[in-house]
Amino acid sequence: xxxxxxxxxxxxxxxxxxxxxxxxxxxxxxxxxxxxxxxxxxxxxxxxxxxxxxxxxxxxxxxxxxxxxxxxxxxxxxxxxxxxxxxxxxxxxxxxxxxxxxxxxxxxxxxxxxxxxxxxxxxxxxxxxxxxxxxxxxxxxxxxxxxxxxxxxxxxxxxxxxxxxxxxxxxxxxxxxxxxxxxxxxxxxxxxxxxxxxxxxxxxxxxxxxxxxxxxxxxxxxxxxxxxxxxxxxxxxxxxxxxxxxxxxxxxxxxxxxxxxxxxxxxxxxxxxxxxxxxxxxxxxxxxxxxxxxxxxxxxxxxxxxxxxxxxxxxxxxxxxxxxxxxxxxxxxxxxxxxxxxxxxxxxxxxxxxxxxxxxxxxxxxxxxxxxxxxxxxxxxxxxxxxxxxxxxxxxxxxxxxxxxxxxxxxxxxxxxxxxxxxxxxxxxxxxxxxxxxxxxxxxxxxxxxxxxxxxxxxxxxxxxxxxxxxxxxxxxxxxxxxxxxxxxxxxxxxxxxxxxxxxxxxxxxxxxxxxxx
Numbered sequence: 001x002x003x004x005x006x007x008x009x010x011x012x013x014x015x016x017x018x019x020x021x022x023x024x025x026x027x028x029x030x031x032x033x034x035x036x037x038x039x040x041x042x043x044x045x046x047x048x049x050x051x052x053x054x055x056x057x058x059x060x061x062x063x064x065x066x067x068x069x070x071x072x073x074x075x076x077x078x079x080x081x082x083x084x085x086x087x088x089x090x091x092x093x094x095x096x097x098x099x100x101x102x103x104x105x106x107x108x109x110x111x112x113x114x115x116x117x118x119x120x121x122x123x124x125x126x127x128x129x130x131x132x133x134x135x136x137x138x139x140x141x142x143x144x145x146x147x148x149x150x151x152x153x154x155x156x157x158x159x160x161x162x163x164x165x166x167x168x169x170x171x172x173x174x175x176x177x178x179x180x181x182x183x184x185x186x187x188x189x190x191x192x193x194x195x196x197x198x199x200x201x202x203x204x205x206x207x208x209x210x211x212x213x214x215x216x217x218x219x220x221x222x223x224x225x226x227x228x229x230x231x232x233x234x235x236x237x238x239x240x241x242x243x244x245x246x247x248x249x250x251x252x253x254x255x256x257x258x259x260x261x262x263x264x265x266x267x268x269x270x271x272x273x274x275x276x277x278x279x280x281x282x283x284x285x286x287x288x289x290x291x292x293x294x295x296x297x298x299x300x301x302x303x304x305x306x307x308x309x310x311x312x313x314x315x316x317x318x319x320x321x322x323x324x325x326x327x328x329x330x331x332x333x334x335x336x337x338x339x340x341x342x343x344x345x346x347x348x349x350x351x352x353x354x355x356x357x358x359x360x361x362x363x364x365x366x367x368x369x370x371x372x373x374x375x376x377x378x379x380x381x382x383x384x385x386x387x388x389x390x391x392x393x394x395x396x397x398x399x400x401x402x403x404x405x406x407x408x409x410x411x412x413x414x415x416x417x418x419x420x421x422x423x424x425x426x427x428x429x430x431x432x433x434x435x436x437x438x439x440x441x442x443x444x445x446x447x448x449x450x451x452x453x454x455x456x457x458x459x460x461x462x463x464x465x466x467x468x469x470x471x472x473x474x475x476x477x478x479x480x481x482x483x484x485x486x487x488x489x490x491x492x493x494x495x496x497x498x499x500x501x502x503x504x505x506x507x508x509x510x511x512x513x514x515x516x517x518x
Contacts, residue, residue, distance in 0.1 A: 003177035004050075006092055007146060012080065013065060013093045014100065016073030018052070020063040021081045027066035027090045031108035031128030034091045038111055038142065039124040041092075041176050042169065049179040050085030054078050055186050066090040067104035068097075080182070092178065098147045112139035113169055115162050145170045229281055237299040237421045238288050247306050248284075250352070251313040255280050258360065260310055260352040279317040284309070286316025290323070294332055296401040298420035304394040305344040308335060311355040311370075315363045327362055330371050336517040337375035339395040375518045379507040382451040388425050396450045397428065399514060405487045409460045411480035419455060429456040431490060431506070432499050435466030442499060451503045451510065454488045468497045489513055 004012070012018040029037075040047045056078050064070065065086075073079055082089055094102075094109040102109075108128060116138050117125045129139060136157065144150040151170070155163055230242025241248065246265075253264040256276050273280070287309050291297035300306055315321075315331065334355070338344065343351050358370035384392045397420075405414045419427045430437075430452050437447045446452075456464070464472040473495050476484065485492055491505040 003179050005175075005177050006096055006173060009089065009092055009178060010097050010099075010146060013068075013070065013089070014097065016071045016079075017077065018080045018082065018089065019059075019070055019073070020065055020086055021059050021083075026063065027087065029087045029091060029108070031111070034095065034108050035111050035126040035128045036124055037088060037091050038095065038126040042125070042172055043121070047088065048085065049181050050089060051083040052080040052180055052182045053083050054080050054182055054184040057186050064103070066094055067102040067106050068094070068100045069103055071100075078184075083183070085178075085180075088178070095143055096146045096173075098143070098150065109143060111142050113142055113166070114138060115140055115165060140166050140169075142169070142173070145173050225277060229284065233285075233288060236288065236292070237417075240300050241284075241288075244300065244306065247309065250307065250310045251284055252280055254310045254314050254352070254356045255283050255317045258314075258353075258356055260356060261349045278319070280313070282319055282321075283313035283315075283317030286321065287312035290316065290331065294328065295335060296398060296416055296420065298417050299423060301423050302394060302398065302420050304339045304391045304398070307344045307348060307352060308338055310352055311359040314356050315359040318363065321363070330362060330368065333518065334371035336514075337371055337373060339391070339398070340377045340381070340514060340518055341373070341375035342391060343373070343375075345391065377511065377514050377518065379511055381514070382507045382510050383449050385445065385448050386428065386450050386453045388423070388428075393450065396453070396510075397455070399510070399517070400455050400489065402517070403487045403489060403513070405455045406480065406484045407460055408454075408456050408476055408484055408488075409463050411477040411484060414455055414457075416455075419457070426458040427455060428453050429458075429461040431456075431488075431494055432469060432497075432502065433464070433466040433472070436468050436497075437499060440499065446499070446503075449503070451506050452499075454490060469494045470497050 009018070037047060039045075056076075058079060059081070062070070091108075094106060095111050107130070110129065110131070112127050112129055112134060114125050114127055117123070119125070126142070127139065134141075140158075140162075141154055144154045155166060158166065226245070226248050227242050230239050233239060233241060249265045249268070250260040252273055253268055254260045256268060256272050257264050290312060291303070291309075297303055303309070311334075312331070315327075338355075355370060358368045362368035362370050381392065382396070384390075386396075387393050401416050401420065405416075406412065407414055430447065431454050432447075432452055434447050437452075463475050465475075473481070482492065485494065489506070489509045491502065491509060493502055493505050496502070
């Protein structure tokens with residue numbers, strides 16, 4: 001599609017050809033931002049392309065264009081749905097159109113050109129003004145630019161100089177175009193891929209909202225059911241799951257269709273999901289229960305890969321399933337292999353679909369190769385930086401949590417549910433303190449490597465202080481030192497204050513524990 005002129009936008013919206021899907025948020029720009037958009041158009045500054053999706057399949061639910069109710073389009077004619085650029089389209093249409101009556105606040109459409117403002121590259125020459133502040137000898141209403149009668153009336157009292165100025169401004173807007181990209185398809189699989197690609201470009205399009213708008217009946221409110229499930233799980237640390245709609249859709253598609261691809265999302269039928277929703281809830285509940293009891297995963301944020309929830313949900317998607325010992329061992333080994341091999345960092349759909357199939361085989365007592373894939377780990381893994389939100393760090397923290405760590409000060413068991421649900425940097429500290437290593441000449445990369453971290457609370461760390469381990473050892477319970485270090489996968493050579501030797505020995509302990517898990 002060629003770029004759209006402002007006149008064409010007005011015509012297309014007024015005729016019902018350009019529409020807003022319900023999964024888009026409402027109009028949120030304020031009047032000042034609308035005025036700045038007008039200034040950008042006037043000065044030829046880039047203001048972003050509009051993405052339109054042309055289809056003959058009308059969505060079940062749509063949204064008004066700001067305060068304007070859109071007329072029905074012509075039957076059998078394709079519709080252009082705005083995927084990105086709704087705020088700009090609404091602003092342009094609202095300011096310049098004269099055919100539709102607003103059903104709500106439209107004061108933001110009253111934008112004026114300041115005829116006395118000096119031409120300035122930075123400052124806007126367009127103003128959003130309430131009627132009582134408008135000076136007709138200075139402020140010209142640009143909403144008249146595309147209405148011949150209104151424009152003639154508004155220019156009547158202008159001086160020759162002002163009339164020439166306003167004619168030149170009007171000419172710019174009449175010639176201005178809005179850059180557009182158009183996707184033309186009724187193929188749902190292609191739409192799913194487009195949505196995924198657009199999401200990767202930073203435009204937030206929710207596939208779940210697309211499904212709701214496109215095909216699903218109003219008698220089954222999936223979003224409400226997921227919200228209710230999330231609230232049920234909130235006391236157990238998984239309340240945020242309700243906000244991860246694409247993850248939940250993967251679980252739905254995996255359980256209903258055995259396929260977690262974007263195309264499978266789109267092809268889900270509301271009736272099928274409704275009929276299998278008990279299985280879906282059982283699967284998600286069972287997966288979370290398994291993660292908490294067997295892997296110390298207390299919140300969604302603890303998971304190195306939230307996608308791991310999908311095959312687990314498939315396995316547990318059966319009421320009154322009794323987990324056998326050998327099944328549990330396979331699931332645990334699969335989880336750790338997935339984490340240490342970064343299984344879902346690339347080829348996500350391919351690996352997920354393979355794991356979904358094998359999880360179902362395991363559940364049914366059939367031969368399963370779920371945990372049989374390459375998963376090597378070496379000492380370099382633990383030289384990665386400790387960064388709380390990364391896959392490597394989350395995996396490392398769960399590795400430490402499996403050891404039932406003890407407080408370095410009291411010697412009592414660490415309350416892992418509290419630590420992992422809070423999940424912030426204050427619960428994890430250096431074994432060789434940062435100040436000590438910095439004074440010893442080590443750089444930040446060495447200091448902040450995973451190999452130098454343990455589950456040590458902020459309060460314990462404050463007691464221990466930033467001194468050499470041989471000194472902070474005096475604040476630890478002597479009778480439990482050996483056990484505390486053992487549960488932290490830490491060699492006793494820590495107290496020799498030799499960082500080079502310590503990091504080698506600690507890496508060996510960590511590696512041994514990791515290899516035992518995979």
